[in-house]
Amino acid sequence: MSDPSTPPNQPASEPGSRARSVAFLSEDAEELAELVRGLRRAIGEVIVLQSLEQVGSLPPSSLVAVHYDARAPTDRNRLVSDFGSTAGGPTLLLLSEKRARHNFAQLFGSHVLTNMLVINGNAFNDNDLLVTVRKLRGGDIFGIEKYFAPGVETNRLRVSTTAEKNWALGTITEYAGVLGIPSRLRMLIRTVADEYLTNALYNAPVAADGTRKYSARPRNQPVALEPGETIDFRFCYDGQRFGISASDPFGSLEPVQVQDYLAKGFRAGEDQVSMGTGGAGLGFFQILDSLSHFVINLDRGRRTEMIGLVEVSGGYRNFAEAGKSFNIFVNQGTP
Amino acid sequence: MNNLEWKIEQLPGEARLVVLSGAITEDADLRALASLDGAGALSFDLAGVDQINSCGVREWIHFVRRLAEADRSFEMVHCSPAIVRQLNTIANFRGTGRVRSVMLPYYCASCRGEVLRPMDLTPGASREIVDELPCPTCGGTMEFDDMPSTYVSFSS
Numbered sequence: 001m002s003d004p005s006t007p008p009n010q011p012a013s014e015p016g017s018r019a020r021s022v023a024f025l026s027e028d029a030e031e032l033a034e035l036v037r038g039l040r041r042a043i044g045e046v047i048v049l050q051s052l053e054q055v056g057s058l059p060p061s062s063l064v065a066v067h068y069d070a071r072a073p074t075d076r077n078r079l080v081s082d083f084g085s086t087a088g089g090p091t092l093l094l095l096s097e098k099r100a101r102h103n104f105a106q107l108f109g110s111h112v113l114t115n116m117l118v119i120n121g122n123a124f125n126d127n128d129l130l131v132t133v134r135k136l137r138g139g140d141i142f143g144i145e146k147y148f149a150p151g152v153e154t155n156r157l158r159v160s161t162t163a164e165k166n167w168a169l170g171t172i173t174e175y176a177g178v179l180g181i182p183s184r185l186r187m188l189i190r191t192v193a194d195e196y197l198t199n200a201l202y203n204a205p206v207a208a209d210g211t212r213k214y215s216a217r218p219r220n221q222p223v224a225l226e227p228g229e230t231i232d233f234r235f236c237y238d239g240q241r242f243g244i245s246a247s248d249p250f251g252s253l254e255p256v257q258v259q260d261y262l263a264k265g266f267r268a269g270e271d272q273v274s275m276g277t278g279g280a281g282l283g284f285f286q287i288l289d290s291l292s293h294f295v296i297n298l299d300r301g302r303r304t305e306m307i308g309l310v311e312v313s314g315g316y317r318n319f320a321e322a323g324k325s326f327n328i329f330v331n332q333g334t335p
Numbered sequence: 336m337n338n339l340e341w342k343i344e345q346l347p348g349e350a351r352l353v354v355l356s357g358a359i360t361e362d363a364d365l366r367a368l369a370s371l372d373g374a375g376a377l378s379f380d381l382a383g384v385d386q387i388n389s390c391g392v393r394e395w396i397h398f399v400r401r402l403a404e405a406d407r408s409f410e411m412v413h414c415s416p417a418i419v420r421q422l423n424t425i426a427n428f429r430g431t432g433r434v435r436s437v438m439l440p441y442y443c444a445s446c447r448g449e450v451l452r453p454m455d456l457t458p459g460a461s462r463e464i465v466d467e468l469p470c471p472t473c474g475g476t477m478e479f480d481d482m483p484s485t486y487v488s489f490s491s
Binding site for chain 2: 180268273
């Protein structure tokens with residue numbers, strides 16, 4: 001086991017920003033041994049920590065992976081309070097084999113949850129883990145292709161208007177139908193595509209002075225983006241998963257907004273749905289509820305990309321039993 | 336587009352059955368249904384509603400609130416899996432309405448066939464979900480295509 005060195009005071013880091021060293025927090029040496037070995041083969045040194053106290057000795061740029069299911073409820077609360085109160089500390093990656101949905105309100109509400117991955121036991125057989133770690137360590141964050149094997153064909157549409165959104169929704173639903181994807185999963189795909197494109201058309205566009213151009217507009221009133229503001233909408237399928245992405249050239253999304261909307265959605269209180277005009281404040285909740293893996297890539301002021309992966313190898317039950325992964329990556333590499 | 340459509344059937348007495356199908360989205364204008372004349376109870380058959388987006392959820396909540404403000408009693412019958420998802424995750428989705436029945440989804444992994452079976456939720460009815468059914472298409476085994484322990488958790 002490596003002995004983490006005492007860190008110097010460093011400036012705050014964003015959720016999902018560059019994380020150079022990788023640590024696994026595990027009291028049980030065997031618990032994640034195969035995962036650790038697999039990651040070491042892929043990326044080099046991986047530190048294993050035996051207690052939460054040791055996290056404080058890591059550089060703020062570190063990535064700390066924690067097996068969430070294995071921790072006692074009191075320990076989970078401590079994890080939330082410790083990470084939630086130390087803005088600028090190490091980036092937390094929660095690994096979970098189970099459905100952690102009942103903890104989402106707390107995890108999102110505390111702003112702790114920026115990265116959670118469903119893992120398959122101790123086995124290192126998940127490309128998503130490697131992609132996630134590489135992105136968190138400062139690699140290129142954009143592109144749906146990273147989540148699929150080379151050679152998987154990606155379909156691409158350009159969307160600039162509400163009418164084109166409706167056309168794109170028809171196209172992706174028809175495509176999923178031709179592939180033989182069951183109807184309930186097709187409707188999840190359609191819902192995610194709908195929410196992605198609505199967000200990119202109505203919420204993302206900002207004027208030169210930073211004000212949002214269309215966010216207050218009722219969603220049944222059409223919008224038309226300016227030249228150069230076109231949404232890049234992609235989808236693909238590899239026989240196991242269906243992928244969807246929408247990329248806008250604004251980069252106006254704030255991670256904390258996403259966390260707050262998700263917390264509100266999972267709390268299911270009286271404020272769950274915004275009843276005014278504009279958006280219903282429920283889009284991110286509907287998106288995560290409809291996906292196996294929800295990824296947000298952000299380059300502030302330049303680009304926001306939302307990626308969604310739906311497990312479609314079986315029926316809806318197979319999808320529902322598989323749990324949910326979530327990531328927000330913020331590109332810190334541009335000046 | 337998969338627009339929302341409905342047809343209205345007169346039931347014995349003043350009651351009416353409204354059969355809805357399609358998607359509930361920002362384009363769904365439910366005000367006409369909320370202001371249906373007459374004092375009889377309303378039943379909404381929701382078996383054909385296959386999608387609801389976030390704005391559609393809000394439109395539906397506006398709708399059930401209008402019904403409550405008009406002191407109009409209503410019930411939801413044959414709720415599709417898309418509706419059941421919202422009942423389980425959205426506070427106040429049913430408003431003051433009563434959910435009388437839902438549709439149980441079954442999926443055949445052999446032929447990819449899909450079947451919906453009604454389940455009665457009125458008091459005294461069995462809440463047991465049969466996990467497997469014979470597939471009417473290929474003769475294989477269809478499995479209940481959701482989480483049996485939580486599918487109708489909204490009604491507990």
